[in-house]
Amino acid sequence: YAEAGNLDAALALTATLRRDYSSDPRVLHAVGLAYLNFNRLEDAEIVFKQVTQLSPGNAAPYFYLGRVYERFARMPVAIEQYKRVVTLEPKSDLALRARVRLGMIKAADFLKKEDFQGALKEFNAVLDLEPNEASALFNVGTIYRNLKKHDQSEIIFKRLLAINPRNQEVQLRLGVLYLEMGKLV
Numbered sequence: 658y659a660e661a662g663n664l665d666a667a668l669a670l671t672a673t674l675r676r677d678y679s680s681d682p683r684v685l686h687a688v689g690l691a692y693l694n695f696n697r698l699e700d701a702e703i704v705f706k707q708v709t710q711l712s713p714g715n716a717a718p719y720f721y722l723g724r725v726y727e728r729f730a731r732m733p734v735a736i737e738q739y740k741r742v743v744t745l746e747p748k749s750d751l752a753l754r755a756r757v758r759l760g761m762i763k764a765a766d767f768l769k770k771e772d773f774q775g776a777l778k779e780f781n782a783v784l785d786l787e788p789n790e791a792s793a794l795f796n797v798g799t800i801y802r803n804l805k806k807h808d809q810s811e812i813i814f815k816r817l818l819a820i821n822p823r824n825q826e827v828q829l830r831l832g833v834l835y836l837e838m839g840k841l842v
Contacts, residue, residue, distance in 0.1 A: 659691070659695070668695065668697075674688050675688045675704065679707075680711065682715065685704050685708045686704075688704050689705045689718065692704060702722065702729075705721050714745060716751050719745070720751050720754065723736075723739045726738060735758070735762065742755035760780070760782050761783055763779045764793070764796065773800050780796050781793075791817060791820060794816060794820075797813050801813060802837075807834060811831070811838070815831070
């Protein structure tokens with residue numbers, strides 16, 4: 658329903674599933690994801706909390722609670738959820754994704770403090786975990802540009818364009834960088 662553009666029908670179905678399958682963690686997890694995708698964060702939070710109670714050893718609902726709390730800008734609670742994921746399933750793909758999110762949060766905190774070296778270190782640690790993490794690459798390219806390390810910034814922005822050639826923001830940044838470098842052609 659959502660893909661067809663009928664959001665009202667999709668939300669009605671998620672409410673029905675939530676009611677009829679209130680003790681099935683798999684169904685509730687899917688409902689929570691739907692709410693997250695519909696940006697119904699309060700509902701997603703409630704459902705994912707319910708899933709953690711029904712299935713406390715499952716790391717997935719904690720990961721998505723972390724995503725909800727990030728969107729709410731409640732970073733300490735998001736960090737707590739991501740750390741729980743890593744504790745529950747340390748070698749899983751989900752734990753890797755949680756480590757990436759933890760690194761992104763830490764790097765963003767350095768950026769807020771205008772500590773570019775600290776942010777760069779954290780973003781690079783994220784890239785060690787996930788080499789194609791677009792947000793980390795974008796931020797690294799921007800930091801290099803701010804630090805007047807134009808050659809390194811160019812490499813990063815070109816790498817981003819290799820991943821997503823249609824990213825207009827990166828194309829714009831690379832164009833501005835070329836202007837700054839005097840590469841007008």
